[in-house]
Amino acid sequence: MSTMSGFLGLFVGLMLVGLSASAEFDQLFQPSWAFDHFSYEGDQLKLKLDKFSGAGFGSKTKYMFGRVSIQLKLVEGDSAGTVTAFYMSSEGPNHNEFDFEFLGNTTGEPYSVQTNVYVNGVGNREQRLNLWFDPTKEFHSYSIFWNQRQVVFLVDDTPIRVHTNLEHKGIPYPKDQAMGVYSSIWNADDWATQGGRVKTDWSHAPFVATYRGFEINACECGGGSVASTAENASKCSSSEDRKYWWDEPTLSELSVHQSHQLKWVRAHHMVYDYCADTARFAATPAECVHHRHYHH
Numbered sequence: 533m534s535t536m537s538g539f540l541g542l543f544v545g546l547m548l549v550g551l552s553a554s555a556e557f558d559q560l561f562q563p564s565w566a567f568d569h570f571s572y573e574g575d576q577l578k579l580k581l582d583k584f585s586g587a588g589f590g591s592k593t594k595y596m597f598g599r600v601s602i603q604l605k606l607v608e609g610d611s612a613g614t615v616t617a618f619y620m621s622s623e624g625p626n627h628n629e630f631d632f633e634f635l636g637n638t639t640g641e642p643y644s645v646q647t648n649v650y651v652n653g654v655g656n657r658e659q660r661l662n663l664w665f666d667p668t669k670e671f672h673s674y675s676i677f678w679n680q681r682q683v684v685f686l687v688d689d690t691p692i693r694v695h696t697n698l699e700h701k702g703i704p705y706p707k708d709q710a711m712g713v714y715s716s717i718w719n720a721d722d723w724a725t726q727g728g729r730v731k732t733d734w735s736h737a738p739f740v741a742t743y744r745g746f747e748i749n750a751c752e753c754g755g756g757s758v759a760s761t762a763e764n765a766s767k768c769s770s771s772e773d774r775k776y777w778w779d780e781p782t783l784s785e786l787s788v789h790q791s792h793q794l795k796w797v798r799a800h801h802m803v804y805d806y807c808a809d810t811a812r813f814a815a816t817p818a819e820c821v822h823h824r825h826y827h828h
């Protein structure tokens with residue numbers, strides 16, 4: 533990014549975000565645990581992990597389809613052992629979930645981004661990449677786009693992962709459970725950094741993740757009276773007289789430009805893909821066989 537566009541980006545960001553992170557945050561989210569590990573500074577929200585506690589927040593309502601974004605500046609310096617997560621999830625044993633997990637590292641070593649998709653309670657779909665920038669220096673946006681055709685994970689509008697609807701091949705796709713939007717920071721030094729070999733160094737605490745730019749542009753279906761899954765799904769589906777923007781035909785798959793971006797990410801930045809992990813899975817997971825983005 534040139535200095536000029538960086539400057540303009542920052543400027544536009546501030547214009548959109550306004551001055552109070554707490555007002556913007558309060559509209560959409562609420563702290564879920566460790567309220568005393570939250571602090572607001574100008575347009576920013578900070579979540580702190582120390583040896584007593586991490587912290588987390590969740591959306592006030594649930595959603596189906598649309599796009600959720602946050603801007604995040606990850607833990608600076610030594611972040612080994614820490615995980616900061618941003619995800620959408622439904623509830624119950626057959627829940628669906630779309631995860632971004634940012635795995636800390638020792639000073640100077642790259643942060644990793646792990647994504648995962650749970651369908652009907654089953655995950656095991658991890659992918660990992662090392663970002664093409666230092667995510668601790670500036671804010672970057674992380675988004676999840678979700679419609680009936682695909683789930684797309686984006687970093688600064690660059691797609692890093694697509695989970696395609698392959699129901700026509702008999703593969704279940706998450707599209708009938710409303711999801712909340714969540715974020716948290718916690719200690720996961722049993723697995724997060726270099727396979728759990730590097731532990732959290734508490735002499736470097738507190739570990740702080742900084743947020744701003746909370747955006748949810750999605751179909752609300754939380755709160756109010758209890759409705760069935762089917763009713764929720766139909767309320768959030770486009771019909772003759774109600775068209776949702778995320779059901780636009782152009783959003784049913786990546787654009788040509790986005791496909792090229794995804795290929796670039798996979799070729800240059802991906803460090804792990806469950807689809808290629810033949811040691812772990814005796815049979816290639818069903819969606820990997822059909823997922824055209826996974827063919828090189």
Ligand SMILES: *[C@@H]1O[C@H](CO)[C@@H](O)[C@H](O)[C@H]1NC(C)=O
Nearest residue numbers: 709710753754755759761764
């Ligand atoms: C459906 O929406 C209602 C609110 O309209 C919500 O309380 C309920 O949890 C939703 N059901 C599912 C299965 O997502």
Ligand SMILES: *[C@@H]1O[C@H](CO)[C@@H](O)[C@H](O)[C@H]1NC(C)=O
Nearest residue numbers: 635637641642644724725726
């Ligand atoms: C941490 O740094 C090491 C060494 O560069 C790298 O192999 C690893 O992928 C990085 N990320 C994590 C989460 O360990």
